[in-house]
Amino acid sequence: MYNDIIMEHFRHPKNQGVIKDADAVGEAGNPQCGDVMKLYLKIKKVGKKEIIDKIKFETLGCAVAIANTSVLTEMVKGKTLNEALRVNRVAMIKALGGDVPPAKQHCSLLAEEALKVAIKNYRNRSGRAMSCPTAKRPRKNK
Ligand code: FES
Helix, strand or coil: CCCHHHHHHHHCCCCECCCCCCCEEEEEECCCCCCEEEEEEEEEEECCEEEEEEEEEEEECCHHHHHHHHHHHHHHCCCEHHHHHCCCHHHHHHHCCCCCCHHHCHHHHHHHHHHHHHHHHHHHCCHHHCCCCCCCCCCCCC
């Protein structure tokens, strides 16, 4: 059903887990399917630049949502916050081989949204306690 890149990220997700002392957390959920993801960022300051030093995620959702979040973490690790904000759904789908089925393309939006929320929370300096208002409580993987 899915290509090898998606299946590899789904079966062996990169950067899955929690950063307990994260500098920012972003959460996003899709109320229609109930999937939810949470991103944890550790940010390092190098001069005036703020760089994503570590990133981890928890995704409770479909295979494409997990693959998307996994590939997102690989794409933004080591990037500045502004560079990371330019990694969008289209770039993630391309990194996953470009053939995410149309019915599953919304799954990429969750990862993009969770990252934006995390960075916004970091910039607001209230990151750890804030989450996406549309997010639901995590549930078990499908
Ligand atoms: S089906 Fe909901 S995120 Fe994939």
